[in-house]
Amino acid sequence: MTATMEPTTATNTRLEAIVNDVVAALTDVISKHNVTWDEYRMATDWAVKAGSVAHELPMLGDVFLGTAIDNVGYAGEGTENNVEGPFYSPGAPVLEAPYVLPKRAELDGEKLVFSGTVRSTNGTPLPGAVLDVWQANGSGEYSNFMPGVPEFNLRGQLETDADGRFEFETVVPSFYGLPPDSVTAQLLKAIGRDAIRPGHIHLKISHPDAQPLTTQIYIDGDPYIDSDPVGAVKDELIITLQRDGGDGATCSFDFVLPARA
Numbered sequence: 001m002t003a004t005m006e007p008t009t010a011t012n013t014r015l016e017a018i019v020n021d022v023v024a025a026l027t028d029v030i031s032k033h034n035v036t037w038d039e040y041r042m043a044t045d046w047a048v049k050a051g052s053v054a055h056e057l058p059m060l061g062d063v064f065l066g067t068a069i070d071n072v073g074y075a076g077e078g079t080e081n082n083v084e085g086p087f088y089s090p091g092a093p094v095l096e097a098p099y100v101l102p103k104r105a106e107l108d109g110e111k112l113v114f115s116g117t118v119r120s121t122n123g124t125p126l127p128g129a130v131l132d133v134w135q136a137n138g139s140g141e142y143s144n145f146m147p148g149v150p151e152f153n154l155r156g157q158l159e160t161d162a163d164g165r166f167e168f169e170t171v172v173p174s175f176y177g178l179p180p181d182s183v184t185a186q187l188l189k190a191i192g193r194d195a196i197r198p199g200h201i202h203l204k205i206s207h208p209d210a211q212p213l214t215t216q217i218y219i220d221g222d223p224y225i226d227s228d229p230v231g232a233v234k235d236e237l238i239i240t241l242q243r244d245g246g247d248g249a250t251c252s253f254d255f256v257l258p259a260r261a
């Protein structure tokens with residue numbers, strides 16, 4: 001072996017180990033299924049197609065592997081984390097209280113008021129925690145990724161108050177079909193799996209005294225709650241909508257962030 005082929009840094013050593021294991025795992029798959037040269041070429045052509053469509057590769061990766069990556073990242077205490085997914089946009093509007101996510105009257109769905117608290121695992125409320133929220137509307141559409149929806153619709157950043165409480169108005173998100181002509185949806189269909197995620201609200205929550213949390217909140221009774229193609233639904237992250245007042249729905253959730261080590 002020449003000197004230049006020696007791993008030179010700790011990062012290269014890790015990369016080398018991971019690449020070798022990926023190749024070993026795929027080699028096993030090829031032997032187990034007697035994959036032919038034609039099938040292998042079909043797969044590489046398919047990968048070229050997937051790579052040529054905007055947002056497709058992250059979605060493909062997230063659907064099949066996101067939950068595994070997420071499990072590695074769980075701190076072991078506090079609210080469960082959940083996949084970021086392919087539709088996060090940094091730089092969402094910083095909102096003023098009382099908080100209402102940017103939305104369109106009538107078009108985006110049933111009104112929802114979401115309230116709750118943010119605390120540290122040591123029990124202290126976290127005032128001034130930032131909640132960066134994004135979600136699909138009542139028709140399953142995400143702004144910034146789907147045509148016809150205003151930029152940053154149903155995306156915004158808000159803060160907890162002096163007691164660590166938050167409240168914002170949004171809409172009830174609908175279950176969400178991965179774009180049916182996407183490579184990912186077509187692959188799921190071809191292997192007999194749903195390409196429809198249950199409705200959910202994404203949040204990234206941060207505070208200087210706590211470890212940041214990326215998670216999703218799901219809705220009890222959603223018809224797709226038990227068949228998420230991403231396999232990301234966790235019981236602890238399912239809320240029940242209340243519809244007592246006649247003016248839309250309400251729900252609440254208390255988030256717990258691990259204290260900073």
Ligand code: DHB
Binds near residue numbers: 060061062066083084
């Ligand atoms: C995935 C996650 C989402 O939140 C979503 O809306 C679509 C896809 C995913 O992990 O692939």
Ligand code: FE
Binds near residue numbers: 202
């Ligand atoms: Fe999502």
